[in-house]
Amino acid sequence: xxxxxxxxxxxxxxxxxxxxxxxxxxxxxxxxxxxxxxxxxxxxxxxxxxxxxxxxxxxxxxxxxxxxxxxxxxxxxxxxxxxxxxxxxxxxxxxxxxxxxxxxxxxxxxxxxxxxxxxxxxxxxxxxxxxxxxxxxxxxxxxxxxxxxxxxxxxxxxxxxxxxxxxxxxxxxxxxxxxxxxxxxxxxxxxxxxxxxxxxxxxxxxxxxxxxxxxxxxxxxxxxxxxxxxxxxxxxxxxxxxxxxxxxxxxxxxxxxxxxxxxxxxxxxxxxxxxxxxxxxxxxxxxxxxxxxxxxxxxxxxxxxxxxxxxxxxxxxxxxxxxxxxxxxxxxxxxxxxxxxxxxxxxxxxxxxxxxxxxxxxxxxxxxxxxxxxxxxxxxxxxxxxxxxxxxxxxxxxxxxxxxxxxxxxxxxxxxxxxxxxxxxxxxxxxxxxxxxxxxxxxxxxxxxxxxxxxxxxxxxxxxxxxxxxxxxxxxxx
Numbered sequence: 001x002x003x004x005x006x007x008x009x010x011x012x013x014x015x016x017x018x019x020x021x022x023x024x025x026x027x028x029x030x031x032x033x034x035x036x037x038x039x040x041x042x043x044x045x046x047x048x049x050x051x052x053x054x055x056x057x058x059x060x061x062x063x064x065x066x067x068x069x070x071x072x073x074x075x076x077x078x079x080x081x082x083x084x085x086x087x088x089x090x091x092x093x094x095x096x097x098x099x100x101x102x103x104x105x106x107x108x109x110x111x112x113x114x115x116x117x118x119x120x121x122x123x124x125x126x127x128x129x130x131x132x133x134x135x136x137x138x139x140x141x142x143x144x145x146x147x148x149x150x151x152x153x154x155x156x157x158x159x160x161x162x163x164x165x166x167x168x169x170x171x172x173x174x175x176x177x178x179x180x181x182x183x184x185x186x187x188x189x190x191x192x193x194x195x196x197x198x199x200x201x202x203x204x205x206x207x208x209x210x211x212x213x214x215x216x217x218x219x220x221x222x223x224x225x226x227x228x229x230x231x232x233x234x235x236x237x238x239x240x241x242x243x244x245x246x247x248x249x250x251x252x253x254x255x256x257x258x259x260x261x262x263x264x265x266x267x268x269x270x271x272x273x274x275x276x277x278x279x280x281x282x283x284x285x286x287x288x289x290x291x292x293x294x295x296x297x298x299x300x301x302x303x304x305x306x307x308x309x310x311x312x313x314x315x316x317x318x319x320x321x322x323x324x325x326x327x328x329x330x331x332x333x334x335x336x337x338x339x340x341x342x343x344x345x346x347x348x349x350x351x352x353x354x355x356x357x358x359x360x361x362x363x364x365x366x367x368x369x370x371x372x373x374x375x376x377x378x379x380x381x382x383x384x385x386x387x388x389x390x391x392x393x394x395x396x397x398x399x400x401x402x403x404x405x406x407x408x409x410x411x412x413x414x415x416x417x418x419x420x421x422x423x424x425x426x427x428x429x430x431x432x433x434x435x436x437x438x439x440x441x442x443x444x445x446x447x448x449x450x451x452x453x454x455x456x457x458x459x460x461x462x463x464x465x466x467x468x469x470x471x472x473x474x475x476x477x478x
Contacts (some may be wrong), residue, residue: 051133052130053133053135053475054136056134056135056137056140057136057137057139057140058136058140059140060136060139060141060143061143061144064089064093064141064143064144064147068089068147071085071089071151072151072154072155081155081156082155083152083159083222084226084244086148086151086152087152087222087246088244088245088249089144089148090144090145090148090149090152091215091246091249091250091253092245093141093144094141096138096141097138097139097145098252098253098256099252099253100134100135100137102349103260103349103350104350107352107353110131110132110357113128113131113361114357114360116128116361118361118362118386122446125362128361129361129362129447129470129472131358132472132475135475139188142184142188143185145181146178149177149181152174153171156171156174169221170222173214173217173221176214177211177214177215180207180210180214184207184211187200187203187207188200190476197331198304198305201304212254215253219246219247220237220241223240223241224237259349263348263349264347264348266345267285267298267344267347268344269282269284269285269343269344269345270283270285270320270322271283271319272341275326275403275406276400276401277338278328278401279327279328279372280327281324281325281403282324282341282345283323283324284322286314286320286321288323288347290313292313292383293356293357293379293380294351294352294353295310295311295351295353295379296308296347297348297349297352298325298346299345300337300342300346302348307334309325309326309327310325310354310375310376311325311351312325313379313383315382315409326375326378326402326406327372328371328372330372355449355472355474356376356449356451359384359387359447359449360386362387362446362447363387364389364390364443364445364446365387365388365389365447365448366389366436366443366448367381367392367451368392368435368448368449368460369450369452370393370394370451370456371401371453372402373393374393374402376451377393377410377451378406378409382412382413390439390443390445391410391418391419392420392435392436392439393417393418393419394422394430394432395420395422396422396423397423398421418435418439432460436450436460436469440464447472448469448471448472449471449473450471450472451473451474454476457473457474457476460473461473
């Protein structure tokens with residue numbers, strides 16, 4: 001006979017077990033919370049430590065570190081200072097660091113990736129779209145040059161102390177080189193770049209020039225001393241140099257540093273359109289031909305600072321073929337330019353493809369921006385006939401701040417564009433992550449491109465990646 005227990009007869013003090021459905025619901029809630037925490041942590045790691053930029057940086061740095069350890073250990077074991085190998089490796093890294101940042105290399109990398117078909121797997125196209133994060137190679141190679149130069153100096157010191165005057169001069173140059181490389185690397189740290197951008201630019205530019213200038217006499221005297229050549233034997237010295245890889249790499253570095261300055265030019269400003277007290281639109285001379293999907297760096301003082309802007313083409317010919325860019329107040333330099341626009345700007349080198357250029361590898365994308373980030377979006381609207389684009393633009397009073405013409409151009413490029421006025425009375429600031437995700441699903445888009453400031457970019461990119469959305473945005477550490 002089965003026992004039957006009446007729940008009414010149970011002692012009042014006895015705890016009642018929760019219903020089975022409630023237990024399952026609580027467990028499911030806890031599981032979702034753990035998954036959300038794990039997803040947030042994974043997303044944070046992917047965006048910081050495991051971003052493509054930092055992966056490339058780590059790979060290059062670790063490969064160089066392993067090489068330094070191997071070469072120096074072998075040199076110590078054989079009692080043969082590997083000076084030639086060390087200086088060659090240092091200059092090789094410097095060559096990569098310089099060349100990878102050149103405009104023609106960046107444009108070539110983008111052009112290669114554009115060849116992928118829309119029929120290719122989305123995962124492959126998303127990987128190729130990250131080509132703009134190649135700055136990790138630049139930074140890693142610069143650190144690599146520092147490592148190899150340090151090792152070179154470590155072997156050179158004992159030799160230079162009891163050798164010829166030439167070795168002593170090579171030692172002096174190497175010490176100065178090492179100090180300059182340390183200053184350049186420290187000045188390029190993200191924290192320093194954000195707080196002291198002009199300092200970063202000047203140490204990077206001037207430090208780079210001085211480094212190359214010092215490498216040349218260091219190499220000449222090192223080869224002369226290593227091959228025991230006399231000061232008068234110029235022909236033998238040239239033959240020895242021509243057999244040295246370092247000589248040719250230094251030549252490549254010198255040419256790549258020099259050619260943008262050889263193309264330095266004044267570009268007239270034919271018209272300045274005051275959009276508001278916050279922004280202006282600058283129209284450049286039609287004689288300055290800037291290809292589609294490119295941007296240009298401009299300066300009013302070429303030896304001091306340069307600023308990059310997306311270039312908006314003259315789509316309908318109403319501006320006489322004059323390309324333009326939007327400059328909004330974001331610091332001392334832009335404030336000065338807005339208050340007193342110059343009659344010309346300096347440009348150098350070639351125009352350069354930016355992150356939005358990779359929208360070309362997708363069938364459909366969402367272009368989301370805030371404030372003056374609409375400039376880069378306007379630079380590609382209508383330039384990619386095989387890619388459908390939806391625009392979401394959030395700005396403080398867009399018409400008053402950027403003008404009716406800009407707003408109309410946005411709507412001409414996307415008649416269903418969402419333009420949000422963040423200063424409209426009674427309207428809260430939009431949840432850009434939720435909005436981007438909603439439009440992404442509605443459009444059945446393949447990717448989202450986001451242009452804004454550092455803080456908002458990181459927040460939106462984290463939020464969308466946590467939802468599994470392929471999202472691309474400028475990086476601020478390259």
